[in-house]
Amino acid sequence: xxxxxxxxxxxxxxPHVRSAQYAVRGELxxxxxxYRARLAKGDTDLPFDQVISANIGNxxxxxxxxxxxxxxxxxxxxxxxxxxxxxxxxxxxxYKTDVIERAKWLLSKVGSVGAYSASxxxxxxxxxxxxxxxxxxxxxxxxxxxxxxxxASSGVNTLLHVxxxxxxxxxxxxxxxxxxYTASLSIxxxxxxxxxxxxxxxxxxxxxxxxxxxxxxVAEGTDVRALVIINPGNPTGASLPEDNIRAILxxxxxxxxxxxxxxxxxxxxxxxxFHSFKRVLRLLQQENPNKYDHVELASLHSVxxxxxxxxxxxxxxxxxxxxxxxxxxxxxxxxxxTLCAPxxxxxxxxxxxxxxxxxxxxxxxxxxxYSAIFQGLKERADALHxxxxxxxxxECGPPQGSMYLFPTIRLPPRAAEAxxxxxxxxxxxxxxxxxxxxxxxxxxxxxxxxxKDTLHFRTTFLAPGTDWVGRIVDFHKKFMDEHR
Amino acid sequence: xxxxxxxxxxxxxxPHVRSAQYAVRGELxxxxxxYRARLAKGDTDLPFDQVISANIGNxxxxxxxxxxxxxxxxxxxxxxxxxxxxxxxxxxxxYKTDVIERAKWLLSKVGSVGAYSASxxxxxxxxxxxxxxxxxxxxxxxxxxxxxxxxASSGVNTLLHVxxxxxxxxxxxxxxxxxxYTASLSIxxxxxxxxxxxxxxxxxxxxxxxxxxxxxxVAEGTDVRALVIINPGNPTGASLPEDNIRAILxxxxxxxxxxxxxxxxxxxxxxxxFHSFKRVLRLLQQENPNKYDHVELASLHSVxxxxxxxxxxxxxxxxxxxxxxxxxxxxxxxxxxTLCAPxxxxxxxxxxxxxxxxxxxxxxxxxxxYSAIFQGLKERADALHxxxxxxxxxECGPPQGSMYLFPTIRLPPRAAEAxxxxxxxxxxxxxxxxxxxxxxxxxxxxxxxxxKDTLHFRTTFLAPGTDWVGRIVDFHKKFMDEHR
Numbered sequence: 001x002x003x004x005x006x007x008x009x010x011x012x013x014x015p016h017v018r019s020a021q022y023a024v025r026g027e028l029x030x031x032x033x034x035y036r037a038r039l040a041k042g043d044t045d046l047p048f049d050q051v052i053s054a055n056i057g058n059x060x061x062x063x064x065x066x067x068x069x070x071x072x073x074x075x076x077x078x079x080x081x082x083x084x085x086x087x088x089x090x091x092x093x094x095y096k097t098d099v100i101e102r103a104k105w106l107l108s109k110v111g112s113v114g115a116y117s118a119s120x121x122x123x124x125x126x127x128x129x130x131x132x133x134x135x136x137x138x139x140x141x142x143x144x145x146x147x148x149x150x151x152a153s154s155g156v157n158t159l160l161h162v163x164x165x166x167x168x169x170x171x172x173x174x175x176x177x178x179x180x181y182t183a184s185l186s187i188x189x190x191x192x193x194x195x196x197x198x199x200x201x202x203x204x205x206x207x208x209x210x211x212x213x214x215x216x217x218v219a220e221g222t223d224v225r226a227l228v229i230i231n232p233g234n235p236t237g238a239s240l241p242e243d244n245i246r247a248i249l250x251x252x253x254x255x256x257x258x259x260x261x262x263x264x265x266x267x268x269x270x271x272x273x274f275h276s277f278k279r280v281l282r283l284l285q286q287e288n289p290n291k292y293d294h295v296e297l298a299s300l301h302s303v304x305x306x307x308x309x310x311x312x313x314x315x316x317x318x319x320x321x322x323x324x325x326x327x328x329x330x331x332x333x334x335x336x337x338t339l340c341a342p343x344x345x346x347x348x349x350x351x352x353x354x355x356x357x358x359x360x361x362x363x364x365x366x367x368x369x370y371s372a373i374f375q376g377l378k379e380r381a382d383a384l385h386x387x388x389x390x391x392x393x394x395e396c397g398p399p400q401g402s403m404y405l406f407p408t409i410r411l412p413p414r415a416a417e418a419x420x421x422x423x424x425x426x427x428x429x430x431x432x433x434x435x436x437x438x439x440x441x442x443x444x445x446x447x448x449x450x451x452k453d454t455l456h457f458r459t460t461f462l463a464p465g466t467d468w469v470g471r472i473v474d475f476h477k478k479f480m481d482e483h484r
Numbered sequence: 485x486x487x488x489x490x491x492x493x494x495x496x497x498x499p500h501v502r503s504a505q506y507a508v509r510g511e512l513x514x515x516x517x518x519y520r521a522r523l524a525k526g527d528t529d530l531p532f533d534q535v536i537s538a539n540i541g542n543x544x545x546x547x548x549x550x551x552x553x554x555x556x557x558x559x560x561x562x563x564x565x566x567x568x569x570x571x572x573x574x575x576x577x578x579y580k581t582d583v584i585e586r587a588k589w590l591l592s593k594v595g596s597v598g599a600y601s602a603s604x605x606x607x608x609x610x611x612x613x614x615x616x617x618x619x620x621x622x623x624x625x626x627x628x629x630x631x632x633x634x635x636a637s638s639g640v641n642t643l644l645h646v647x648x649x650x651x652x653x654x655x656x657x658x659x660x661x662x663x664x665y666t667a668s669l670s671i672x673x674x675x676x677x678x679x680x681x682x683x684x685x686x687x688x689x690x691x692x693x694x695x696x697x698x699x700x701x702v703a704e705g706t707d708v709r710a711l712v713i714i715n716p717g718n719p720t721g722a723s724l725p726e727d728n729i730r731a732i733l734x735x736x737x738x739x740x741x742x743x744x745x746x747x748x749x750x751x752x753x754x755x756x757x758f759h760s761f762k763r764v765l766r767l768l769q770q771e772n773p774n775k776y777d778h779v780e781l782a783s784l785h786s787v788x789x790x791x792x793x794x795x796x797x798x799x800x801x802x803x804x805x806x807x808x809x810x811x812x813x814x815x816x817x818x819x820x821x822t823l824c825a826p827x828x829x830x831x832x833x834x835x836x837x838x839x840x841x842x843x844x845x846x847x848x849x850x851x852x853x854y855s856a857i858f859q860g861l862k863e864r865a866d867a868l869h870x871x872x873x874x875x876x877x878x879e880c881g882p883p884q885g886s887m888y889l890f891p892t893i894r895l896p897p898r899a900a901e902a903x904x905x906x907x908x909x910x911x912x913x914x915x916x917x918x919x920x921x922x923x924x925x926x927x928x929x930x931x932x933x934x935x936k937d938t939l940h941f942r943t944t945f946l947a948p949g950t951d952w953v954g955r956i957v958d959f960h961k962k963f964m965d966e967h968r
Binding site: 004005006007008009010012013014015017018020022033056058059060061066068071072074075076078079080081082085088092093094111112113114115116117118150151153154157161162163164165166180183184187225226256257258290293294295296304309310311312313314322323324326327330333334336337338339340341342343344345 | 540542562638641647780794808810817820829
């Protein structure tokens with residue numbers, strides 16, 4: 001028997017991969033890359049001369065400069081032979097003594113960054129992370145419960161692989177959400193149990209909504225065993241108050257749910273302060289050990305966000321609290337199969353959690369660069385927010401945290417009709433029109449999930465300047481007039 | 485309701501993760517790390533003063549120095565500010581002009597290595613890879629069919645995720661094999677269809693054995709749709725002749741099987757030469773297009789092995805041939821969900837496929853370093869092979885390729901009894917005794933699969949010097965005497 005067609009086709013590959021959705025890098029992103037390539041080749045037929053990728057939290061693609069301290073240390077761990085020329089580094093190349101010391105220390109602990117590390121990460125880096133968590137939370141952290149990962153995405157993938165046991169497993173996921181969660185659950189053939197965040201109260205969590213979603217899923221036969229929280233929020237930008245976190249942990253304790261706390265935006269907070277799930281859990285365990293000692297928490301962090309913004313280095317970690325040792329052994333085995341997280345990315349994690357301190361030679365520059373990035377993000381967030389508040393039919397709460405705004409848009413009925421004629425949802429239609437008119441790429445709310453009969457889009461506020469904000473305002477006015 | 489136990493326990497987590505096996509980093513590796521930590525703390529109670537990790541192909545952990553050209557370029561892409569001081573680089577720090585040019589070129593194409601790249605990798609790096617494949621094979625390669633990955637492991641994970649559609653899906657896997665394959669198939673709840681390699685003929689493939697395994701699985705209701713080949717072999721060290729590859733491709737064409745060619749050891753060849761599956765497929769397609777044009781091939785490569793040995797950077801790629809565009813779209817979506825491969829690792833791939841050429845300022849040093857590593861590996865492989873040939877009950881073919889020898893060991897019946905008393909297989913018992921006596925960590929053959937009633941172990945020949953080889957010989961003699 002011989003057939004002349006390839007074996008694999010769309011109808012026989014994994015149905016779970018096929019059904020996964022990941023809008024952040026979907027059609028709009030692809031189209032924006034085509035435009036970028038055309039502009040690079042000198043194409044002048046487009047109505048804009050620049051593509052603004054506001055669809056993805058990728059700071060260094062958008063002009064955010066890496067922190068000098070981090071990159072200097074990395075240059076030395078990549079080429080340790082430079083350490084034979086300390087005088088040149090110090091006197092001619094603007095390196096400081098603490099940069100050299102940190103590189104030597106990392107090399108003494110890591111060996112070569114070209115070697116595989118231990119599966120869960122370099123032990124000394126895990127110790128640095130544990131000290132960081134202790135300083136942040138005021139409670140001890142155990143390095144042996146920390147796993148380095150290739151960005152937080154890889155950590156989420158590991159945890160969901162171990163947690164999901166079959167098609168009945170359910171995981172509570174906020175709506176709107178970062179679509180990594182729904183995509184991973186789809187690939188794992190497990191159930192996403194969506195719970196809506198409360199837009200009216202700044203996208204905070206509403207325990208009654210979570211409880212109703214949970215109970216409905218359980219009544220339908222779903223084995224709901226974990227709950228995802230993204231704080232600060234993606235795409236919402238919400239920064240949860242401590243009360244919200246207490247309520248969620250109380251619910252998790254009651255229903256015996258594993259809590260997955262995605263805290264990659266923990267330093268991107270403009271309103272209030274960041275409350276880690278780990279700290280709040282430890283407080284609750286102090287107050288009421290019988291009620292809280294059994295709670296399992298995995299909290300994730302990353303070098304991709306914050307003022308570090310080193311996405312391309314794929315560095316991150318997760319910390320486990322309360323997991324059974326045999327479950328941990330399976331997590332360890334799972335991460336072993338892909339050998340280890342990128343070792344330079346692990347070094348970036350170390351540099352993130354252990355930055356120069358006041359008095360250190362690199363501190364002043366580090367602090368100046370770090371603060372300027374923070375201020376720039378805040379200013380652009382405010383400018384964008386102010387622009388949205390002037391736009392007809394657009395509503396958006398004030399920026400609280402993360403790198404995103406997620407405005408509601410109310411579009412005229414004719415826009416919905418035009419979208420339907422193209423087989424698109426109205427928000428997708430709006431975003432494609434925006435891209436085609438302005439070169440600005442944002443992501444329609446449907447890519448994250450949104451409450452029925454509402455429309456949104458997510459935009460980062462990473463792009464430099466505020467000129468592009470004006471282009472959104474102009475486009476929006478024309479769009480509304482055209483579809484009125 | 486409140487329960488005081490964690491939700492997850494060994495009996496309710498993913499049964500597929502639970503059943504996965506990955507011996508390369510299992511009990512022996514863990515024990516060897518404990519010994520290493522004890523030695524580092526000054527423990528003198530152990531009968532050895534050094535742990536030799538011959539269990540894992542991790543060159544730079546074992547004294548292999550990184551190639552200067554690669555690390556110099558990486559230091560500049562990590563800290564582009566160094567490029568403001570070209571005179572210092574050239575005159576005081578031993579950098580050459582081609583290092584500086586390459587770093588500038590990479591930065592012009594990559595932007596910041598701290599930014600996410602396009603999901604499938606930096607376009608210009610894919611073009612470099614395509615040119616490398618063209619030079620290697622003498623046939624064109626299409627950059628759009630190349631996907632950068634975090635080492636080859638991540639590529640295998642992607643491909644198997646898309647290929648495996650359910651519990652009936654079967655994938656032909658060589659025995660012995662690198663356990664990534666069986667572990668991944670276990671996690672995906674798909675079937676490993678094992679086929680034995682032929683130890684008598686230097687671990688080559690025997691088509692009749694493959695056919696019998698295939699037909700048996702199909703008769704049992706398995707949807708066998710892909711075939712894995714590791715060439716040069718891991719753990720076997722085999723280097724397949726072109727005839728073997730032709731026969732495999734003819735069989736794949738006949739049975740409509742996707743071929744997964746794991747070619748990460750393509751430069752580690754001591755005997756004969758490397759024949760890529762891509763080149764042989766293109767030859768067959770020229771000779772007989774009707775018979776071969778529908779064949780799907782995915783070939784994988786990595787920066788972790790060869791003379792590069794940059795495992796820690798997690799760089800690799802796979803090239804697709806003959807895949808349906810809708811299937812490719814799902815592969816693209818899958819890699820998008822984890823955003824992109826580490827960008828520095830992508831740069832290492834570029835440097836691997838596009839090394840300095842004769843006449844380039846860095847060529848002489850690059851070539852000297854590269855050749856010395858190759859020669860060192862060959863010499864140690866020969867020394868190890870010579871030692872095995874002197875050991876009672878040990879048989880091992882001459883080193884052909886990759887980084888491993890995989891000798892057969894015939895142990896006395898009392899060794900099997902002693903193993904059984906510890907609940908271990910005899911090869912595992914042997915390897916644990918070896919580690920405890922000498923500090924040398926190898927992997928029992930059962931970790932890779934072996935033909936019934938045979939025993940083996942896998943050792944790398946990466947560790948410097950040959951003193952440790954003598955320790956194996958001494959241990960073996962005592963072990964045999966003790967269990968006679």
